[in-house]
Amino acid sequence: MQRVFTVEEALLEACNNIIDTNNLVRVVLSGRRRNMQVEQERIDIRPVEIKGQVILQLTYNDGRATTTKNITPDATSVLDLLSSGYANITVESVDGAMSIRVTKSGDAQVHYEKKAFEQNLLHDKKKTRLLDPSDPFLIEVGIADYKGQIKPSKNDKYKQVEEFLRILVPTLKAAIEAGQILEPTAKKPLSIVDLGCGHAYLTFAAHQYLRNIGMPVHVTGIDIRPASRDRNNLIAEKLGITESITFRAEEIAETSTQSADVAIALHACDTATDDAIAWAVNGGASLLLIAPCCHHDIQKQMDQSPEPWGAITKFGVMKERMGDLLTDALRAQILRIVGYRVEIIEFIGGEHTPRNIMIRAVKTGAQADSLDIVRYREITTQWGVIPALSKKISSFTIS
Numbered sequence: 001m002q003r004v005f006t007v008e009e010a011l012l013e014a015c016n017n018i019i020d021t022n023n024l025v026r027v028v029l030s031g032r033r034r035n036m037q038v039e040q041e042r043i044d045i046r047p048v049e050i051k052g053q054v055i056l057q058l059t060y061n062d063g064r065a066t067t068t069k070n071i072t073p074d075a076t077s078v079l080d081l082l083s084s085g086y087a088n089i090t091v092e093s094v095d096g097a098m099s100i101r102v103t104k105s106g107d108a109q110v111h112y113e114k115k116a117f118e119q120n121l122l123h124d125k126k127k128t129r130l131l132d133p134s135d136p137f138l139i140e141v142g143i144a145d146y147k148g149q150i151k152p153s154k155n156d157k158y159k160q161v162e163e164f165l166r167i168l169v170p171t172l173k174a175a176i177e178a179g180q181i182l183e184p185t186a187k188k189p190l191s192i193v194d195l196g197c198g199h200a201y202l203t204f205a206a207h208q209y210l211r212n213i214g215m216p217v218h219v220t221g222i223d224i225r226p227a228s229r230d231r232n233n234l235i236a237e238k239l240g241i242t243e244s245i246t247f248r249a250e251e252i253a254e255t256s257t258q259s260a261d262v263a264i265a266l267h268a269c270d271t272a273t274d275d276a277i278a279w280a281v282n283g284g285a286s287l288l289l290i291a292p293c294c295h296h297d298i299q300k301q302m303d304q305s306p307e308p309w310g311a312i313t314k315f316g317v318m319k320e321r322m323g324d325l326l327t328d329a330l331r332a333q334i335l336r337i338v339g340y341r342v343e344i345i346e347f348i349g350g351e352h353t354p355r356n357i358m359i360r361a362v363k364t365g366a367q368a369d370s371l372d373i374v375r376y377r378e379i380t381t382q383w384g385v386i387p388a389l390s391k392k393i394s395s396f397t398i399s
């Protein structure tokens with residue numbers, strides 16, 4: 001059934017349906033009313049129960065990250081939101097849905113549908129876990145306790161590792177499908193090297209997860225600290241997996257490991273990240289997933305900012321962020337120039353680590369685009385910086 005109302009009447013009815021949280025299932029706001037601006041392109045809303053109280057959980061995505069925000073289901077807050085400029089509003093309740101479309105002429109066309117929807121008030125709709133907290137490897141590496149529960153102090157690391165895997169696995173499968181990586185076999189397993197592996201949370205996780213999905217794999221963890229190697233090798237022994245996982249105490253830049261199909265690094269410090277990227281490229285790795293850590297190399301070189309960027313770098317905190325951006329942007333340029341397709345993504349929300357950027361690079365062997373070369377030259381010349389990475393990759397010859 002469809003009817004036409006004034007916008008005010010339609011929004012009031014939608015508001016009443018939304019604040020009826022006993023029956024509300026979900027709400028979607030999208031589109032933009034004529035001559036109005038909205039902050040988010042789309043907002044999804046659902047009622048969730050937290051500590052015995054039902055609130056409205058708003059979820060939106062700005063193209064980089066998904067944000068959630070809670071509001072109380074009171075008429076004022078809801079009506080404010082509904083009136084903020086969205087052209088399409090769908091409200092689903094347990095016994096039916098109403099959809100409002102605000103037309104260009106300012107009317108509200110309202111469509112009603114009788115249908116049963118199921119309400120789910122559970123907070124934090126569970127993402128399917130990739131890593132079972134009671135998996136013995138999580139207990140052995142110290143992320144979970146002996147009851148198989150994630151230790152509160154290790155929750156962020158657990159999330160980082162899991163989100164890293166969420167990107168690794170589909171990227172890997174896509175690269176195998178595209179023929180960029182040979183289908184791994186028992187005779188020739190996929191080789192993965194984790195550079196700056198530390199306590200090897202990610203190293204073990206990648207190994208266990210890929211083996212569990214039936215992918216033959218050999219994983220190597222490299223860290224400069226002999227204590228890490230010894231601890232990790234001991235854990236591998238306990239888990240009975242020493243045939244397919246190895247740890248070495250070596251400097252990344254001088255490792256005896258020659259090459260790998262996939263290079264991963266999670267928060268290898270400062271230029272150790274550059275060593276990791278350079279090692280991967282020099283050895284011809286097909287896939288790189290690198291989440292950088294602190295950045296000092298470029299920051300130390302940023303003595304004089306080209307104008308008008310002084311407007312940013314005169315503030316210490318912004319200079320630091322600018323240094324981070326320049327570092328990763330130049331890493332991406334270099335990788336593109338030496339034949340990798342590169343994306344820079346957020347692999348996890350900032351609440352779990354401020355170092356939440358990931359460089360994802362897939363080797364395509366494509367010729368360098370002249371625009372990438374020009375951009376690289378312009379940025380380095382204007383800022384008077386020479387990225388550490390540029391000196392470490394043998395095939396990178398641009399000065």
Ligand SMILES: C[S@@+](CC[C@H](N)C(=O)[O-])C[C@H]1O[C@@H](n2cnc3c(N)ncnc32)[C@H](O)[C@@H]1O
Nearest residue numbers: 196197198223224250251252266267268269272
């Ligand atoms: C911040 S920790 C991260 C450890 C691990 N990837 C994680 O996310 O839990 C950085 C690790 O890199 C190692 N590291 C730093 N520079 C290195 C280098 N040049 N060669 C090898 N390892 C290095 C450190 O010993 C440390 O264990």
